[in-house]
Amino acid sequence: MDEIQNKPRVGSARKVARQLLKDVGVSNPPIMIKDVVNQIKKSSDLSVYPWAFGDDTDGIQVTRGDSATIGYNQAQHRHRQRFTVAHEIGHFMMGHTNGNSIFDLNSKKPEEIEANQFAAELLMPLAFLNKEIKNGNKNVKNMAQIFDVSEESIWWRLRECNLIGKM
Ligand SMILES: [Zn+2]
Numbered sequence: 001m002d003e004i005q006n007k008p009r010v011g012s013a014r015k016v017a018r019q020l021l022k023d024v025g026v027s028n029p030p031i032m033i034k035d036v037v038n039q040i041k042k043s044s045d046l047s048v049y050p051w052a053f054g055d056d057t058d059g060i061q062v063t064r065g066d067s068a069t070i071g072y073n074q075a076q077h078r079h080r081q082r083f084t085v086a087h088e089i090g091h092f093m094m095g096h097t098n099g100n101s102i103f104d105l106n107s108k109k110p111e112e113i114e115a116n117q118f119a120a121e122l123l124m125p126l127a128f129l130n131k132e133i134k135n136g137n138k139n140v141k142n143m144a145q146i147f148d149v150s151e152e153s154i155w156w157r158l159r160e161c162n163l164i165g166k167m
Contacts, residue, residue: 016093020040020093024036029148044068047069051071061096070088089119
């Protein structure tokens with residue numbers, strides 16, 4: 001049983017992100033985190049704060065009862081902050097009551113994988129990526145600008161979705 005419970009719910013994490021984008025009504029990148037947070041606030045008590053963490057923490061998520069608080073490292077680059085908040089929202093939406101994060105796209109922990117997959121689908125929706133590629137965009141730097149994410153995130157996402165060969 002443990003083995004099944006410990007498997008990351010990748011499909012579910014992506015689905016939750018897609019539904020959220022649909023609820024927000026996003027039709028084009030970049031995805032605005034503020035809009036996403038405001039959408040969640042309609043049904044949940046969620047607060048998001050910049051915070052003076054040390055270098056070793058990107059963000060935290062703490063849920064107590066019905067209210068959740070997300071803090072993100074105010075000293076970091078905007079791209080990293082966006083991914084951190086998206087990641088912490090992922091922890092919240094996937095029902096993880098605690099998230100303490102350092103940026104690690106290659107984490108093997110199920111909860112971290114779920115949060116990363118959620119964040120990736122939220123900030124770089126597969127449908128939007130496919131559209132870019134279909135329109136002939138083969139430039140990762142340009143894609144990073146369009147999605148307002150780091151080039152590292154775009155590369156990781158393209159590899160995850162097996163899209164590199166299609167570019
Ligand atoms: Zn995390």
